[in-house]
Amino acid sequence: MRIANLDGRLVLITDGGAVDAEQASGGAFGPDPQAVFERWAEFTAWARGADVSQAQPYDVAVLRAPVPQPRQIFAIGLNYREHAIESGFDIPQHPVVFTKFASSITGPTGRIALPDGKVDWEVELVAVIGARAYQVDEAKGWDHVAGLTVGQDISDRLTQFIAPPPQFSMGKSFPGFAPMGPVLVTPEEFDDRDDIALGCTLNGEPVQDARTSDLIFSIPALIARLSAVLPLLPGDVIFTGTPSGVGQSRTPARFLASGDELVTWVDGIGEMRHTFG
Incomplete structure (x- = not known):
């Protein structure tokens, strides 16, 4: 199942186009893309048998973040071995956690x-919580995931490292620095939900290319580690970390400039396309 936020309304995405969830359900579910996560099990049960014959073509330019107002945003640093190495750090023994502010x-x-x-790119697979998780065993981590989407952890390295200790959350929370989309895809849609290809290109040049099987802490492991401390709530998002290939680790370092186009993709989900200025 694929859902999206089409100009502020919750839709199902099918081969034929977009299906407005409120209209197709006869009002059983509202139009708010964020509110659906509170009724995720009920919604998915309805959606899998929904009449999608009225699907309509849609303009990808009016797709918005599929999770527009999460209560909690978790982001994980140094969660790919090669990225930890290129950044000059040891392989973490525990998840490195920060937040990106919702704005x-x-x-x-x-x-x-x-x-x-000095603004950098960081492609990430984003996991969205569909059922409250607190002190969850890793083996049951996937049971709490509503779906997966594409993300970028855009980062201003100057703000991030302006003072000791590093200001991760501030450097990664300028307006627009948490793009997500284009759709949210439920885990069963993937051939192997633990091994998904992802990457990004800058002005057509591949700069990151990896697979989530290289994660140090998998999505279920992150859910277990995070929920050991605090509840994960429906609609919360987890930016799961970026692979190697970021700009600050290049020789010479390379950062985003006005007019650049960044295309970010995750296999089985789709791509995002942003310009900078």
């Missing part, structure tokens, strides 16, 4: 303003 969320297309700094 940084944007959709899968459009322009992102560049602050005065």
